[in-house]
Amino acid sequence: MKGKFVSWLAMFIALSVVGAALKIPAIVGSVALDAFPALLAAVLLSSGAGAMVAAFGHLLSAVLSGFPLGPMHFLIAAEMAVLVWIFGNLYKNSKKFLAAALFIVGNAIVAPIPFIFFMNKGFFLAIVPSLLIGSIINTGITLMAIPRLASLFSNQFIKNEAKQ
Structure with missing residues (x-):
């Protein structure tokens, strides 16, 4: 990975931390805009870069809420x-709706x-509405922002550096 790509990756992780501070009311305080x-x-950037941002973003969101679900x-x-x-x-394969x-x-x-197995069905039923709202908001923001x-x-430097 080269410098510009790593810088963009760090910026997206930082945005995820900011989004983690924007909580959606839930039983567990880690439902956020991360x-x-x-x-x-x-x-x-790339699907792999997005996966890294997702993992780090969620963990940072959990830390900001006190790691309520532990490991x-x-x-x-x-x-x-x-x-x-x-x-x-x-x-990227033109299946945006899917x-x-x-x-x-x-x-x-x-x-x-x-969570049904590790906690109980009640917890699952209680967390799903908040997760649904959070998922819709996160996806909606994404779909509005991507074209902008x-x-x-679109510069080749990002695409080339993501492949290295």
């Missing part, structure tokens, strides 16, 4: 990374399924 920078990075946040960070990677790949729908459903309904920011990232 995913949209990762979704942006997945489309504008479960590492599982959530991995799930976020996978979902963002899938979003980036689908979006990318958005899969991210929203995956983040709000599929990703919290392990795409010209910044």
Whole structure:
């Protein structure tokens, strides 16, 4: 990786930290606007870069809220990374609606399924509405921002550096 690419990656992680401070009312205080920078990075930089931003962004969001779910946040960070990677790949293959729908459903309904086994069904049912709202907001911000920011990232230097 070269300097400019790493700088952009750091900027998206920093944006994720800012988004992590913008909480959505929930039973667990780690539902936040930390995913949209990762979704942006997945489309504008690379799917792998977006996955890294998603994992770090979620962990930083969890730290800011006091790590309420303990080590479960590492599982959530991995799930976020996978979902963002899938979003980036689908979006770049002109499947924007499918990318958005899969991210929203995956983040709000599929990703919290392990909580049924580790905690209980009540916790799962209580967290899903907040996750759904957060996923819709994060995805909506992303879909509005990508066309406006795409010209910044149309330069070949970013695409070439992402491949190295």
